Amino acid sequence: MTLNLRARISPAVAAIPPSGIRRFFDLAAEMEGVISLGVGEPDFVTPWRIREACVDALERGFTCYTANRGRADLLNAISLYLARFGVDYNPASELIVTIGASEAIDLALRTIVCSGEEVLVPEPCYVSYKPSITLAGGVPVGVPTHASDGFRLSVAELERRVTPHTKALLLCNPNNPTGTAMSREDLAQITRFVEEHDLLVIADEIYAELTYGKPHVCFASLPGMQERTILISGMSKAFAMTGWRLGYVAAHPDLCSAMLKVHQYTIMCAPHMAQIAALEALTSGEADVRRMMETYDGRRRLIVSGLRQAGLECHEPEGAFYVFPSIQVTGLTSETFAQELLSEEKVAVVPGAVFGEGGEGHIRCSYATSTESIAEAVERIARFVSKRIARR
C-alpha cells in the first residue's frame, strides 16, 4: 500500500505558493564570484562584547529554560530600551521575549486573527507576511503603495480595501523591501483610519534603529495607539544578531497574556544564552549600533548615487538597508532583469515581484555589504542597463 503523503498535507499549507526568493537563491548559490545585493541581513558580525556575554553564559552553565516570558532582567532592559521611542511597557505583563520578530508576528496573528478575518498588508511587503496570515486562518488583503509617493501608505488605498471583516493592519516601518520610513504626519493619518474602523495594528518595527536623517516614529507612541497596537521588534538588524533568533512583542496585558499562552505551549522560551547576549546588547551595545548605522548611511548614499548614475530611477530610502529602484527603463520584468543580471554580470538582486503588488518593475538591492562590493556592483549594473536600453 503506498501512502499518498501529499494528499495528507493541510490544504492551507499546500495552498501557500513557494517563495520567489527561494527560487532565486538556488540560482545564485550555484554561481561563483557573485556580488550579492540580495542579502536581508547585516554584513557585520555580532559585536564581540555581545558574543562574549553568550560565551560567558555558556561557561557558567546558563543552559536551562527561562521563564516563558523571558528573563526578568532582559524584560526590564527591553522596557527601558523601548522608552526611548516614547512607549512605556510593563515588563511583567506587557512584554514577551520571542524567537526572533518572526515568532512575534506569528504569535500576534495566531492570537488575534479568527478564521476568515482579513488583515490589511501594505505591498510591496516582506515575503512572510501573507503566508503567515494564511497559516493563522486569516485572509491577507494587499494594499498597494506607489513609487510615485515613495511607497508611503495612503489612507485612500486603505479605505478602498477595508471591509467589515478586517481585523488588523500589519505595518512594517521602516520597510522591507522599499526602505521607506514613514513620517509622524503620514502615520497620524493612519491612526485616524484605524480608530475609525476599530482595527488592531501589528507594527513590525525591526528596523527602528536604522533610520537616516530623521528619528523613527514608533506607531504605538502615537496618541491612542498603544492599546490597540501589537509592537514587534528584536535584535536582528540593529545589533547584527540575525542568527541568534531573539525578538520581542509588546502589547496590552490582555493581548500579551493571550499570546503568552501560545508561546508557552509552542516554544517554552527563547534560548537562554541568546537572552543573556541580548541583555548585554541592550545595556552596552549603543555605540556599536551607532557605528553600524553610520556605515549603512554612507553606503546608502553610495548605492543610490550609483544606481541613479546607472540610469535607474531610485527614490531615496530613509530606513532599513534596502533600496528599491525601478527597472522599467529596460523594459524587462523584474525576474528577467534579476536572472540576466546574475548570469551576465554576476550581481544578485531580488526581483521586486516576489514582494507582491507594486513590486513588479523594481528590484530590491541591499546595501548591507562593503563599499567596495557596492561600487563594483553598481558599475556592473550600469553596464547591464546600458546594454538593455540600447537594445530597446
Next chain:
Amino acid sequence: MDEQTLDQRILALLHDNSRLSADTIATLLGEEEERVRSAIKRLESAKAILSYSAVINWEKAGVERVTALIDVRVQPQRGAGFDHLAERIYKFPEVRSVFLMSGSYDLSVMVEGDSIKEVARFVSEKLSVLEYVNATTTHFILKKYKQDGVIFEDDEGDQRLVVTP
C-alpha cells in the same frame, strides 16, 4: 556637518581605506566634493595626514621579510630628553617605527630586514652601540595576526546565504 566632525569622519574613512577618492568620501558623508577636497588638503598641511600606504602581507607576495621589536633602555639626555636619541634611531631606513614607552624600557623600535642575520647585525652594529643606549632586548616577530587594523589570516569569507528575504 561642522568642520571638526567632517575632519574626524574623513580621517576615519581614510584610515580604513586610503584609496578612497574625495568623490567617494563626499558621497559617503553626504557632503560636497569640493568641501571634502579642501578638508583633506588642510589635514595634509597640518600633518594630521602624514602619508598614504598599504598594509602588505610579504609572505603572500613571496618576499622574505623579518621584523623585530626591540626594547631599548636609554640614558635620557639633559635638555633633550629622549627625543634626540629617538631621532638618531628613526633616521635609519631599517627602522619602521619608534615609540617612547612607559614601563620597564624606554623606546620600542621596530626594525625590518631580509633575514634574522641582517636584523641582528643592525642591532649589534648600529643600535646597541649608540651613545646613551644602555641595553637592548630583541624580539623577532614569528607570525602576524593583525596589523594596523588589518587581519592577516585568510578569513572564511561572507558566511551569509547569498539571497535572503
